Amino acid sequence: MQIYLDNAATTKMSKTAIEAMLPYMDTVYGNPSSLHSAGQVAAEALTDARQRIAACIGASSKEITFTSGGSESDNQAILSAARLGERRGKKHIISTAFEHHAVLHTLKMLEKEGFEITLLDVHENGIVLPQQVAEAIRDDTCLVTVMYANNEIGTIQPIKEIGAVCREKGILFHTDAVQAAGHLHIDVQEQNIDMLSLSAHKFHGPKGIGVLYARKGIPLTGIIEGGAQERGKRAGTENIPAIMGMAAALEEACAHIDENAEKMTALRDKLIKGLSKIPHSILNGDAQRRLPGNVNFCFEGIEGESLLLLLDDKGICASSGSACTSGSLDPSHVLLAIGRVHDIAHGSLRLSLSEETSEEEIKYTIQSVTEVVEYLRSMSPIWRDLVSGRKEFVIK
Amino acid sequence: MALYSEKVMDHFRNPRNVGVIENADGVGEVGNAKCGDIMKIYLKIENGVIADAKFETFGCGSAIASSSMATELIKGKPVSEALTLTNKAVVEALDGLPAHKIHCSVLAEEAIKKALQDYYEKAGIAYDHTQFPDCESCGHCCGHEG
Numbered sequence: 001m002q003i004y005l006d007n008a009a010t011t012k013m014s015k016t017a018i019e020a021m022l023p024y025m026d027t028v029y030g031n032p033s034s035l036h037s038a039g040q041v042a043a044e045a046l047t048d049a050r051q052r053i054a055a056c057i058g059a060s061s062k063e064i065t066f067t068s069g070g071s072e073s074d075n076q077a078i079l080s081a082a083r084l085g086e087r088r089g090k091k092h093i094i095s096t097a098f099e100h101h102a103v104l105h106t107l108k109m110l111e112k113e114g115f116e117i118t119l120l121d122v123h124e125n126g127i128v129l130p131q132q133v134a135e136a137i138r139d140d141t142c143l144v145t146v147m148y149a150n151n152e153i154g155t156i157q158p159i160k161e162i163g164a165v166c167r168e169k170g171i172l173f174h175t176d177a178v179q180a181a182g183h184l185h186i187d188v189q190e191q192n193i194d195m196l197s198l199s200a201h202k203f204h205g206p207k208g209i210g211v212l213y214a215r216k217g218i219p220l221t222g223i224i225e226g227g228a229q230e231r232g233k234r235a236g237t238e239n240i241p242a243i244m245g246m247a248a249a250l251e252e253a254c255a256h257i258d259e260n261a262e263k264m265t266a267l268r269d270k271l272i273k274g275l276s277k278i279p280h281s282i283l284n285g286d287a288q289r290r291l292p293g294n295v296n297f298c299f300e301g302i303e304g305e306s307l308l309l310l311l312d313d314k315g316i317c318a319s320s321g322s323a324c325t326s327g328s329l330d331p332s333h334v335l336l337a338i339g340r341v342h343d344i345a346h347g348s349l350r351l352s353l354s355e356e357t358s359e360e361e362i363k364y365t366i367q368s369v370t371e372v373v374e375y376l377r378s379m380s381p382i383w384r385d386l387v388s389g390r391k392e393f394v395i396k
Numbered sequence: 397m398a399l400y401s402e403k404v405m406d407h408f409r410n411p412r413n414v415g416v417i418e419n420a421d422g423v424g425e426v427g428n429a430k431c432g433d434i435m436k437i438y439l440k441i442e443n444g445v446i447a448d449a450k451f452e453t454f455g456c457g458s459a460i461a462s463s464s465m466a467t468e469l470i471k472g473k474p475v476s477e478a479l480t481l482t483n484k485a486v487v488e489a490l491d492g493l494p495a496h497k498i499h500c501s502v503l504a505e506e507a508i509k510k511a512l513q514d515y516y517e518k519a520g521i522a523y524d525h526t527q528f529p530d531c532e533s534c535g536h537c538c539g540h541e542g
Binding site: 301302303304305306309310313322323324329331341342343346378379380381382383384 | 405408409411414415416425429430431432433434435436452453454455456457459460497
């Protein structure tokens with residue numbers, strides 16, 4: 001038995017996506033850049049997929065660039081805005097403290113080039129306010145980049161309102177929508193989004209394929225040189241099978257977005273309620289304004305990696321923001337950004353549901369997590385200090 | 397999981413010597429909650445021999461396995477021999493640890509040394525202070541609390 005609750009890391013491919021890919025590995029294998037008919041059939045498929053994907057997010061097909069995934073899209077969006085800003089003498093970028101590293105590390109690189117970066121506070125509930133963006137904007141601001149929904153704690157940002165602030169001031173607005181696409185409604189027009197990143201494997205599509213949406217008129221800077229694919233903005237033969245799988249997966253996800261969200265939200269809230277009963281535990285991120293499938297807790301007195309290993313023994317696949325699981329000395333920057341102290345952040349657990357998650361799985365998970373936390377606490381010297389009163393609980 | 401050897405997983409899943417020794421002859425605590433691992437070792441020493449060893453650990457799988465293995469390695473041994481336990485011996489006994497987890501074995505060695513130092517202090521036995529380096533071999537951020 002395996003209960004997969006790590007859908008924020010990646011998802012299982014849907015049958016629809018797999019079936020949509022197969023012909024493009026088998027019979028329709030031409031290169032869309034080729035003049036002959038085999039190539040032209042592939043080119044037509046590419047055009048079709050681009051239109052369908054554009055339709056899912058309210059864009060037009062010319063605004064869609066295929067990339068290798070979320071990280072590449074984030075890199076290219078930010079670099080494009082930076083190069084554009086640079087030419088106009090604008091070298092200030094606004095973002096938030098809890099962005100994905102694909103954004104933060106790109107910003108760090110630009111900082112070394114002389115850009116100034118403002119990272120906005122995301123508060124204890126994990127939500128940035130449009131007002132903060134408005135106040136941070138300067139004459140030399142060239143880009144605001146704020147994620148649609150956080151990958152660790154699932155909190156949903158006021159994208160439309162932030163977009164409106166940027167639109168009013170004439171500043172480019174990019175959003176990393178990797179966790180949101182296929183799970184939350186996206187309309188780039190209505191939500192004032194200039195650039196957007198998404199990745200197929202987060203909504204039951206294949207890995208290694210994603211999209212960078214850039215509003216008409218925004219010149220993209222190529223980060224891979226070579227051929228003239230993607231209007232010269234992204235060289236390399238298009239991954240047609242993956243693109244077809246992504247188009248099918250996104251269409252399917254968007255067609256069922258409301259019913260999936262409703263089902264997952266109900267289970268998510270059950271899971272939150274169940275885990276809240278564990279003493280000295282705390283939910284990370286706003287309880288309501290979060291992704292339908294995201295649950296993230298901190299448990300005082302234990303460490304996340306040992307929690308994950310023991311849950312894995314019980315068949316539950318989960319994730320943690322502890323340092324030991326990140327391979328660095330510091331725990332998750334997201335948990336630190338919402339004000340969790342190091343000791344507490346090490347004891348974090350992220351469970352991310354899919355629409356296939358069942359009620360039985362949630363019940364079993366609540367029971368298993370409760371048992372494992374209790375067991376690990378029984379051998380923790382910190383827990384002993386806490387219950388004996390030698391140390392004060394951080395989580396009441 | 398392929399991250400750890402079978403031996404590590406065995407000692408993690410079924411840790412030996414978990415617990416507390418009341419009125420222990422030596423207690424050593426190392427690590428820091430801020431860094432994500434704390435080990436506490438309790439020793440019962442009779443006639444210069446480690447009659448019993450117990451541990452409590454807050455930390456990752458390899459921290460728990462290292463504590464378990466280290467206590468196993470010193471139980472029944474003379475104090476003089478326990479003092480020579482190295483983190484390398486713990487790693488070898490566990491059939492290896494991933495490179496970024498070696499510090500867990502270092503913590504285990506240090507926790508035992510600290511418990512033995514505490515034993516010398518409590519029993520009023522004169523000892524060579526240079527045998528107890530203060531955490532310098534540890535590449536991890538193991539500042540001591542309190």
